[in-house]
Amino acid sequence: MTVTRVYQKTLSQALNHLPLKSIAALLLASASVLGTQAGELEVVLTDSAGQPVAEAVIEIIAPQLPLPADWSLTGAMDQVDKEFVGPVLMVVKNSQVSFPNSDDIHHHVYSYSDTKRFELPLYTGDTAEPVLFDKAGVAVIGCNIHDWMLGYVYVGDSHLMAMSDASGKATLASLPAGDYRFKVWHARARPNDLAQEHLITVSAEGSSSINLQLALTPDRRIRRAPTASGPQY
Amino acid sequence: MLGLGVTGMLSPAHAETDSVLSLSVNSHSNIPNALAEPNVFGDNFADVNYRINRYFVTSPGNRLSIGAELGARQYLRTQGLESILAGLNLAYSHRAGLGPYAPRFNVGLSLNRVEFSESLRDSWVRLLSLSVSKRLTPEWLLNMGVNSRQRHAQPDDNLIFNPRFGSDVFTQHSQEFTARLEYTLLNASAVTIGYRYRQGEIDASSRPGTPLLNITKAIARDAGIGKDYVTYLLNADTQGLSLDWNIPLARDTGLTLGFERLLSRANQGNKYFNNNLRAEFNVRF
Known part of the structure; x- marks a missing residue:
């Protein structure tokens, strides 16, 4: 400073x-x-029970910093053992995302989210064309064969994004010192949490930390585990 | 479409193998399916089943499956009802649209051979089923279907109980409507309520002396239930209400705790009750 x-x-x-x-x-x-020195922003996310929230995305929404010239506008979401690996992928708007299939069976990847509608029917390996995500938002990704497969592509307006780890920490390093507005996304976050914007001042040195609590919706996912076979005779 | 399906099946990547081992313990309140005391008794039994299916994704949204099944049942006290099962099944599934909310239509045919420790019950069981499933919301899943079941057994004239009737009590035909509504709780754990309505032939057992002959279509001495029992064939309308709780234990392992109450109504106002409890462990390989 x-x-x-x-x-x-x-x-x-x-x-x-x-x-x-x-x-x-x-x-x-x-x-x-925006100062000329770089600091670090650390957001610690917990749910209403105080448990860390992993796989949440924080994105700086203001000020908008220019995208570095060497920033890669690509991403990949692999499929292994009939699951999307991640299963959250962050990319900047206008990125090309590939969906390689590392299983030895076909998958049929699709999304009918407003952010991106696409369909990659029945393919294996790297044969599917990458998909251009040209609109900011979240695309929910599924497989039309294995309904339990669920992934999310978070498409940011900014490249200043970070995802929380198992301890609930999302860290953005090398931020110029200054005041920032950011938002938080999680697949099970409630609408009012998604709409909320947070303010923080990043100091020129060290880490500026903020703790946030998300009230998550119940985790209701499509079951993968086999169910009862029922009477056969 | 057909061409794509046939060539698709030649590609191993289009096919997927799914095999499930099921172990269950069951408690049924009315093993003989008897009309009334003192012929009613309950027992516990264990089932083990192994099912293997090969799925062929013939085109987007369409899937053909060919499968086989082996099973065995062992009772705790009842002698003569232990059984083994072997069967084949063929099914085709079509999803009308994309994603989990698109309705899925299924048609299936299975043929099982069941052999009991008392050979009178040995049967071929053929089941033709049609069903549709539709996810209504992230929590609610509805499944409705009809099936036609034919069981064919070999009568044994040595077991004729009354010369007016044949002994072919295990050759039966019935049609059934089923509806299941599943509600997902947390982490894919789900509660399912089910209803079934079956019209057709059933078997019931009793000690001689009960006035059965007015509703009987066939009757035979049946040591499968007990040496002094007879089993008879009759028409009945059966309704069942069930409640299942499916609990995923791991990614490919699940436990189901279930209860079903069955009520069969036959002529002359006869009613047959059965309360069935089940704990079933399933693991997919």
Whole structure:
């Protein structure tokens, strides 16, 4: 933070001698929002019982930072033992996502979410064409053969996204110091939690942490385990 | 479509093998399916079944399956009803649309051979079934179906009880309507309520002396239930109400705890009750 202030003061003194003082002041204000040093944002997510929430996505929604030129606009969600591996994948808008099938049987991958509607019928290996996710949001991914298979592609407007691990921690490193707004998504999050925006100031050094609680909906998934065969005679 | 199906089946990737081992312990309140005391008695038995199916995805949403089954049943006290089973089945399934909410239509045919420790009951059992299942919401799944069941046994003239009737009590035909509504609780654990209505022939057993002959179509001495029992064939309307609780224990392992109450109504106002409890462990390989 000290370096940022020195930088701001020096810049201000220099601009006092320039005719475009008002524009310079605007730039100065921007510099106060986003510092030049990088800090870390750590979001710790728990459910209403205090248990860590894994596979939640946090995304910075403001300010929007430019996508680095070398950012890869690709992603992959594998299928192993009749399950989507992940099963949450984060990609930036306009990414191409492939759905390789590492099983030795066919899968029939689809989504009819508003974020992306597509269908990859009956394929194995890497033979399916990648799918372009050109709209921000969440696409729920399924297999039309194995109904219990469930995956999510989170398509962010920003590349500043992180997913919570088993301990409920989602970490965004190398953030310029400043004030940020972010949102949280989880497959079982309630609408009011999904709509909520959170504010945090990231300091130039060290980690800025925030604890959030999500009230998750009950985990009702389609059963994979075999059921009773019933009377045969 | 047919061409795709045939060539598809030649590709191993289109096929998928599913095999399930089932172990269950059961308690039935009325083993003889007797009309009234003192002929009614209950018993416990254990079933072991192994089913293997080969699924062929013939085209998107369509699946053909060919399967085989082996099973055995052992009673705790009752002598003569122990059985072994071997069978084959063929089924075709069509999903009208994409995703778990699209209705799925199924047609199946199975043929089982069941042999008992008392050979009078040895039978071929053929079951033709049609069903549709539809997920209504993430929690609710509805399944409805009809089936036609034919059981064919070999009569034994040495077991004729009354010369007016044949001994062919285990050759039976019935039709059934079934409905099951499943509600998913947490983590794929589900409760299912079921209803069945069956019209057709059933067998019931009794000690001689009960006035059975007015409703009997066939009657035979049956040591399967007990040395002093006879088994008779009759027409009845059977209704069943069931409640199952399916509990996933692991990814491919599940436990089902179930209860079913059956009531068969026959001529002359005769009623046959059965209360059946079941704990079934299933593991998929």
